[in-house]
Every structure is written in structure tokens, then in C-alpha cells.
Amino acid sequence: MSRQLVVFAALLAFPVLARPPRLTVFISVDAFGTDVLQKHRARLKGGLARLITEGAFVPAVRYEAAECVTASGHATLVTGANPWRHGATSNKVFNRATQKLEPIFADANHPVLDAPLGNDDVSPENLLAETLSDRLRASTWQRGKSIAISGKGRASVAMAGRLGEAFWFHETVGRFVTGTFYKKAAPAWVQAFNDKKTPDAFQTKSWDLLGPSKDYLGDDERPFEADVYGLTTVFPHPLSGGLPSPGPQSYSALASSPMMNDVLFDFAKAAIEGEQLGKDDVPDLLSISLSPFDRAYHLFGPSSWEVQDMVVRVDKSIGDFLSVLERNVGRGNVLVVLTADHGGAAIPEEWAALGLPGKRVPPGGLQASVNEALKAKTQVEKVIVAIEETDVYLDWKALSDKKVDLVSARRQVAELLRSNPDVAIAVSRDDLEGPDTQGLVRSLRVGFHPDRSGDVLMVLKPFRVLEAEPKGTSHGTPYSYDAEVPLMLWGKGVKAGLYPIAARAIDVAPTVAALLELGSPASCEGRPLSDVLALTK
Ligand SMILES: [Zn+2]
Numbered sequence: 001m002s003r004q005l006v007v008f009a010a011l012l013a014f015p016v017l018a019r020p021p022r023l024t025v026f027i028s029v030d031a032f033g034t035d036v037l038q039k040h041r042a043r044l045k046g047g048l049a050r051l052i053t054e055g056a057f058v059p060a061v062r063y064e065a066a067e068c069v070t071a072s073g074h075a076t077l078v079t080g081a082n083p084w085r086h087g088a089t090s091n092k093v094f095n096r097a098t099q100k101l102e103p104i105f106a107d108a109n110h111p112v113l114d115a116p117l118g119n120d121d122v123s124p125e126n127l128l129a130e131t132l133s134d135r136l137r138a139s140t141w142q143r144g145k146s147i148a149i150s151g152k153g154r155a156s157v158a159m160a161g162r163l164g165e166a167f168w169f170h171e172t173v174g175r176f177v178t179g180t181f182y183k184k185a186a187p188a189w190v191q192a193f194n195d196k197k198t199p200d201a202f203q204t205k206s207w208d209l210l211g212p213s214k215d216y217l218g219d220d221e222r223p224f225e226a227d228v229y230g231l232t233t234v235f236p237h238p239l240s241g242g243l244p245s246p247g248p249q250s251y252s253a254l255a256s257s258p259m260m261n262d263v264l265f266d267f268a269k270a271a272i273e274g275e276q277l278g279k280d281d282v283p284d285l286l287s288i289s290l291s292p293f294d295r296a297y298h299l300f301g302p303s304s305w306e307v308q309d310m311v312v313r314v315d316k317s318i319g320d321f322l323s324v325l326e327r328n329v330g331r332g333n334v335l336v337v338l339t340a341d342h343g344g345a346a347i348p349e350e351w352a353a354l355g356l357p358g359k360r361v362p363p364g365g366l367q368a369s370v371n372e373a374l375k376a377k378t379q380v381e382k383v384i385v386a387i388e389e390t391d392v393y394l395d396w397k398a399l400s401d402k403k404v405d406l407v408s409a410r411r412q413v414a415e416l417l418r419s420n421p422d423v424a425i426a427v428s429r430d431d432l433e434g435p436d437t438q439g440l441v442r443s444l445r446v447g448f449h450p451d452r453s454g455d456v457l458m459v460l461k462p463f464r465v466l467e468a469e470p471k472g473t474s475h476g477t478p479y480s481y482d483a484e485v486p487l488m489l490w491g492k493g494v495k496a497g498l499y500p501i502a503a504r505a506i507d508v509a510p511t512v513a514a515l516l517e518l519g520s521p522a523s524c525e526g527r528p529l530s531d532v533l534a535l536t537k
Contacts, residue, residue, distance in 0.1 A: 020516045021335035021492040023278030025268075025325065026132070026287040028074060028155065029314060030294035031475065033343020034060045034484040036302050040311045043215070047318025048311075048488075051338055055490030056532035060480075061339060061503045065089075065447030066440070066459055067390045068475055068482040071104045071121070072447070073341025073505070074158035074289065079129040080509030080524030082446040087128035091154060093452045094386050094393040101386050104452075105157045110181035112153075115170045121153035123181035124162045129523035131161030132509050132516075136285050138163060139518050145284045147271045149264055151255050151291025153179070155341065159287035167267070169260070169291075174199045174251040176267055189274025198263055199254055200246040206236040207257040209305070210312050216305045224347045225306075226299040226471040229253040235305065256295040258313035264288060265321050278329035283516055289341070290314060298472050301347035335492050337512055339505075340485035344475035348465040358463045360470075361422050363387040370416045378404045383413060389466065389476035390444065391454030392417070392426070406455075414456045426458040443478040489515075495534035503529055 037048075038059065044052070051057070065072060065082045067090055075081075075088035083089040092101040105121035112122050124131075133146040146164030150156035153168045160166035160182070167190060170177045175194040178186065186194070209216065213235075225233040229252045230242035239257060241249030254260050268288050271277065277284040293310050300306040318338070325334050345351075351358025367384045374383045379402045386393045392413065399409050410428035417426035425440050432445050444457040459477060460466055467474045475482040487508060493515040506526030513520045514528040514535065 020283045022281060022283060022333040023272075023325070023329045024283065024285050024335045024337065024512065024516060026078075026159065026285065026512070027318070027336065027338040028077065028159070028287075028289040029338065029340050030070060030152070030155065030289055030291045031297040031342060031344045032293055032314075032340035032485065033302070033481060034486050035343060035481055036307065036311065037486045040308065043312055044315045046315035047320070047322050048315040048338075050319060050322060051336065051488040051490045055336070055488055055496055056494050056499060057497070058487040058499045058501060058503050058529065058532065060484040060500070061487045061505055061508065062480075063342065063478070063483045063485070063505045064443060066443035066457075066478040067447050068342035068477065069389060070152060070294065070341050071154040071158060074155045075127060075129070076505045077339060077341065077508050078131040078133065078159055078161065078287075079521050080506050080513075080526040081129045081521070082506060082525065084446050084448055085129050085523040085525065087126060087449050087452065088158060089447055089449045089452045090388055090391055092388050094388065094391070094454070096396065099385065101388055103154065105154050107179070107181065110179050112170065113178050113180050113183060114175065114186060115173045115177045118172070121157055122179035124157050124160065125181070127158060127161065130521040131159070131164075132512055132518075132521060133159060133161040133164035133285055133287065135513060135518045135521050136283060136516060140282050143282045145275050145277060146287070147275055147277070147285070148287040148289075149176075149268055149271065150289035151260060151264065151295075152289065155289035155291060159289065164285070164287075169199070169251075169255060169263070171251040171255055172248050174246060174248075187274060189270050193267055193270045198266060199251055202239045202254045202259055203243070203246040203250040204240065205259070206238045207259060208236040209309055210316070216308050218303055218305070220305045222301075222304065222350075224349050224471050225301065225304060226469065228299060229256060231256060231299070233300070235309075237306075255292060256299060258292060258296075258310050258317070260292040261290050261314060261317045264290060265317055268321070269324055272324075272328060278333060297344050298474060301350065301473050302344060303346060303350065332492060335494065335512075335515055336488070336490040337508070338486075338488040338490075339508060342475050343480075343482050343484055345463070345465045345473050345477075345481055347473045348463065348467075351463050356463050357461070359422060359465070361460060361464050361466050362468050363466055364468060366417065366420065366423075369420070370413055373416050374409075374412060378402055378409065380404065383409060387466075388454070390447065390457050390459060392456040392458055394455040410455045417456065417458055422460055422464045424459045424461045426456055428456055429453065432457070440478060489532055493533060493535050495532055497532070499529070499531055501529065501531060
């Protein structure tokens with residue numbers, strides 16, 4: 001065969017590889033709900049503004065499962081499946097052997113690399129569905145690379161899946177780490193980045209407002225803002241962690257500030273360089289989850305000056321990163337996808353002050369009242385052993401010791417919870433197929449996994465926030481403030497425009513898969529949002 005024919009045959013053998021974007025950057029802004037974005041639209045001038053005006057903007061993509069939290073949100077985005085299929089039902093799951101709530105991606109067989117042994121989210125062993133990352137790697141004979149980066153192990157692990165590589169910032173050591181599932185030793189570019197000790201340099205700095213204070217709505221000092229890691233509740237927030245030199249407290253202070261987003265983007269740039277992402281026609285995937293947004297949201301609430309500043313700084317950081325992509329990879333070779341793993345409630349006391357039925361509901365109170373009510377009847381001291389968002393776990397061993405029928409105990413607990421004025425529905429796992437009079441049971445069904453979910457599943461009424469802390473706020477319900485997130489697509493194959501369509505979070509993965517000319521991940525139950533695609537045959 002002549003040399004030209006060989007080249008021609010080789011081209012025929014891999015005809016699709018030159019077509020998808022060389023680099024897809026999948027950004028998840030942790031806790032960036034539709035509501036928060038829309039409130040700040042007018043202030044955006046940087047990367048978020050560019051993604052919206054130059055790309056396809058779907059303002060509200062909805063999670064269908066009730067428990068809207070980081071692990072389940074990220075897993076849903078990248079698998080196109082709900083938790084009943086991907087198994088990441090919650091951030092934490094009750095382990096019957098240890099009788100403790102444990103991180104969903106904890107894996108004793110694959111500990112964290114280069115950090116003290118802990119009970120961290122470290123491997124995708126418990127992720128039951130294929131991810132976009134896996135699909136890309138498998139479809140390219142593993143020539144396409146997939147790197148995931150986050151401030152949280154559970155976000156990074158979900159986005160990397162089994163075949164990519166996950167890195168995350170470890171607040172105990174102040175370095176980017178991975179798990180031994182992925183690597184036996186950190187790659188040279190990761191070591192080089194860590195050796196620069198970028199996070200340490202922030203210990204003597206503070207987080208101040210980006211713009212003049214007149215640009216910020218409401219007050220800086222508000223009741224119910226949490227004060228942790230020495231940050232205080234007003235600007236400027238010191239990042240010292242109250243320490244004389246860098247340590248876990250200062251790393252946690254940094255991880256709660258927008259300065260950490262820039263550290264994550266710096267690490268992403270090191271990944272592009274170190275792994276040569278986007279340098280050839282084989283598509284690569286770079287996934288970045290901006291965890292600091294969620295931390296500031298929890299501590300200060302979505303209306304705070306801190307979250308307002310987080311939004312304008314994320315806008316700026318993403319703008320800077322788009323410029324890096326345009327310079328290093330080229331606009332025509334890039335696809336950027338930006339979305340979020342969940343939204344979040346306001347500080348409940350602020351909702352109450354507005355006249356909405358906002359209320360802080362500590363899970364310990366619900367647990368104690370049910371346990372008290374069942375104590376005499378069952379002879380079991382604590383029938384409920386743990387509550388994690390929608391999941392209520394019962395003490396199987398104690399119930400069995402006292403010869404109490406488990407199914408009957410579940411139904412009694414559900415009934416007692418339902419009688420609580422803050423609870424919308426509570427249903428025993430045995431009755432999940434029963435009537436759905438409020439239209440909420442379906443959200444529990446698609447979030448249910450028999451080995452992981454609670455004995456009783458519960459949703460509070462709107463504006464009630466399940467939160468153990470006396471300050472700050474949280475998320476984890478099927479209501480719009482927790483369940484609706486924006487989706488922005490920008491770059492190769494995207495049809496620019498505004499799409500106020502009824503999109504679901506499970507539709508994100510098949511949409512991205514279509515842009516990458518991949519089949520959908522194995523357990524995908526969503527469908528491509530074909531309106532936003534400008535693909536040619
Ligand atoms: Zn959160």
C-alpha cells in the first residue's frame with residue numbers, strides 16, 4: 001500500500017476524532033442556584049456575562065430527586081441519571097456496620113494519597129453509573145484525557161468517574177491530593193504546583209470587597225451569619241485562620257473565600273500545561289467544581305455581601321480563564337459548560353422577616369421528639385439513629401433485640417414525622433409506591449437506593465431549612481430554590497440563544513455527550529437538549 005493510502009486509511013479509521021471540541025471544560029459552581037444568578041445578572045461583566053450573551057443560556061435546569069446536595073448533584077450532572085441509578089443518594093450514608101454516617105465516596109481500600117488517613121471521599125467505587133469522563137476515555141481508547149478538580153473530594157470523584165483522574169484541595173495539608181484509586185504517586189505537574197505553596201501565601205492576606213461598598217445591597221453585618229475559621233462576619237475577612245503560620249484553619253478560611261476559586265483555576269491551568277489538554281484532535285475533558293461558592297453560601301446566606309462578592313469575583317475569574325482557553329487552545333476548539341450541583345435556601349430567619357414561612361428546623365429536635373414518643377411503646381431508647389437530609393435511619397439492631405417489627409416501626413416513625421407541622425411528607429421506604437398526593441413522593445423515588453437511603457424518607461415544607469447549626473443556611477430539598485440551577489454552553493457546536501425550556505439535570509450529560517459525539521453514559525435517563533445544539537453531519 002502506498003504511503004498516501006495508508007494515511008487515507010488511517011483517517012477513515014478515526015473519522016470522528018477531529019470533530020468534537022479538542023477541550024471541553026465542565027464548570028460546576030457549587031450552590032449557584034438559578035435564583036442567585038438571576039438576582040445578580042445586571043452586575044455581571046466578565047466570564048458569566050460572556051457565557052450568557054455569546055453562548056446558549058438555559059436559565060433553569062431542574063433536579064428531579066429530592067435531596068439536592070453536592071455528591072448527588074455532581075453525579076447526576078455527569079451520568080445523566082438520577083440517584084436511584086447512580087447511587088450517590090446523599091453526601092453521607094449511614095453505615096450499618098460502624099453505626100455512623102459516612103461520606104458516600106469513602107473507600108477504605110483506596111485511601112487518600114499524600115494526606116493523613118481520614119474518612120474522606122476518595123474513590124468512585126460507590127458511584128454505580130458511567131460518567132461523561134468514563135465515556136470519553138473508553139471511546140478514545142483512553143487517548144482523550146479527563147482531569148477533575150475541586151475543593152471537595154466528592155465533587156472531583158464524581159466528575160472524574162472511574163477512568164478519569166480526580167484531584168482536590170485537602171484542607172488539612174493545604175495541598176491538592178488524589179486517591180490511591182487513581183494514582184500511586186502524584187504526577188510531576190501536581191507536585192510542582194504543590195511545591196509552590198500557593199495556598200500558604202494567602203495566610204497573611206484578607207478577603208476584601210472587589211467593588212465599592214455602595215455596589216452591595218443590604219448590610220454587611222447581618223444576624224445569623226456564621227463566624228468560623230477566624231473569618232469574622234464582616235469585610236475584610238482575614239484568611240489567617242487565627243494562626244501565626246499556615247495550617248488547617250487558614251486553609252479552611254481560604255477554602256471559604258473566592259481567592260480559592262483562583263487557586264483552583266491556577267491548578268486547572270497547570271493541568272492544561274502538565275497534561276497537554278486540548279493540544280491534539282482527541283477530545284479532552286477538564287472538570288472544575290468551584291466549592292468555595294457553597295462554603296460562603298452556607299456561612300453567610302445567598303443575600304449576603306459575601307455571596308454578592310463571590311458572584312462578581314467568580315464572574316471575573318471565569319472571564320480570565322476563558323481568555324486563557326482562547327489563548328492556549330483556541331476559541332474554535334473549546335466547549336465550555338457551566339452549571340451547578342444544587343441551589344440553596346436563604347437564611348430561614350431572613351425569609352421569616354420577609355413574611356415567608358421561613359424556619360430553622362434542627363434534625364436533632366425531630367429525632368428526639370419521635371424517639372421520645374416511641375420509647376415506651378418499643379422499649380428502644382433511640383428508634384431513629386440518624387437523619388441526613390431526606391434520609392431517616394432507624395436502629396435495626398435495637399428494634400430486632402426488642403422484637404419490634406421493622407416495617408411497622410418505619411410506618412410509625414413516618415406517621416409521627418407527618419404529624420410535625422414543619423414536615424410536608426414522610427413515607428416509609430415500604431410505601432414509596434403508594435399515593436403521591438402532594439407530588440413529592442416521585443422526587444423521593446428517583447432519589448432512592450435500597451442499600452443506601454433511609455428507612456423513612458422525609459421532605460420538610462417549603463422555606464423550612466433542616467440545619468443543625470444555629471447560624472448560616474443549607475439546601476437538600478426538591479423546592480426550586482434548591483433544585484433549579486442555570487446551564488450555560490459556549491463554544492464549538494453550541495447554538496447561541498436564550499432557552500427558557502423545561503430542562504432537567506439528567507439532560508446535561510446527554511447534551512454534552514452529543515456535542516462530544518459520544519453515546520450517552522450507560523445509565524443515562526435524560527435526553528439531549530437538541531434546541532441548543534448547532535451540529536452538522
Ligand atoms: Zn452545600
